[in-house]
Amino acid sequence: MFSELRVGIVGGGGWLGRSIGAAMLEKGVLAPAGLILSSRSGRVEGFDAWPEVRLTMDNRQLAQQADIIVLSVRPEQFAAVEIEATDKLVISFMAGVSLDTLVARSGSRRVIRAMPNAAAEIGQCYTPWFASEQVTAADKAFTQAMFESCGGADEVFAEADLDYLTGLVGSGAAYPALLAEAMLAHALARGLPRQVAENAVRGVVVGASQLLGRDGMPPAAMVQAMLDYRGTTAAGLQAMIDTGFKQAVDAGLEAAAAAALRMQSRYSKASN
Structure with missing residues (x-):
């Protein structure tokens, strides 16, 4: 497509850079010879099927060879990344590193911030x-295709929205895992065998949640339908609601959003 x-992924040996790089090749978004991966070890697993993929330990070399530079490193590692990306598209996966900071550090004004997850x-x-x-427009078309190769994506039109979504979307499986952990602990405390308890929780959190897919019933409608049924599910839901489930979620998302803003301030100062 x-x-x-030529797309260079700084941090291409990490789980996120590696996953998105492989997804682009599998879906035909990019030719194998057009992918350049940088890794501190000089080795990246999972690309044996595409020997044309280029590997490097030199981020400056990657930046020189690539048309598009993807920054898939932890925010605290960004200060050590030396690239010159003038007139090139830069796509950052880093939480809390603002557009202004990316422009100042990379030398490019064609910059996209994105928040994929595990x-x-x-x-x-x-x-x-x-x-x-x-x-x-061509930059945006590539960006959308890149992210659709491993799921779905939307452009947002305010940086503040991206910062909020950092705490919501960037969590990946962490929030469902917290729910699963609480449910598993309760089931084990009731004496269920671990294998049965784990299978039951996985069936709820991973399996049944597929009903919330894009073509499924809206979450509020599903909750209300279960409450209206007035069965065991309704009893469980009502108790969670009455105990403050929604307030706990609100507090968690507000805390995550506040952390994203603190990170943005910290890394902005670090770049000056």
Whole structure:
């Protein structure tokens, strides 16, 4: 689809960079010869089927060779990343690193911030992204195709929305895992065998939640339908609601959003 492009992923040996790179090749978004991966070890697992993929330990070399530079490193590692990306598209996966900081550090004004998560590894990642004014229509088309190769994506039109979604979407499986952990602990405390308890919880959190897919019933409608049925599910739901389930979720998302803003301030100062 974009066979003429050369895309370099800084941090291509990490789980996220590796997953998205492989997804682009599997879905034909990019030709194998057009993918460049940087890794501190000089080795990246999972690309044996595509020997044309290039590997490097030199981020500057990657930036020189690539048309598009993807920053898939932890925010605290960004200060050590040295690239010159003038007139190139830069796509950042880093939480809390603002558009202004990315422009100042990379030398490019064509910058996109995005927030994929661990579900990219299984093709179930939802990625919101935000673009600077200088990003072109062609840049946006590639970005959308890249993220759709491992799930779905939407452009958002305010950086504040991307910062909020950092706490909501960037969590990946963490929030469902917290629910699963609480349910599993309760089942084990009631004396269920571990295997039965784990299978039951996985069936609820992973299996039955597929009903909330894009074509499924809206969450509020499903909750209300279960409450109206007035059965065991209704009793469980009502007790969770009365105990403050929604307030706990609100507090968690507010805390995550506040952390994203603190990170943005910290990394902005670090770049000056």
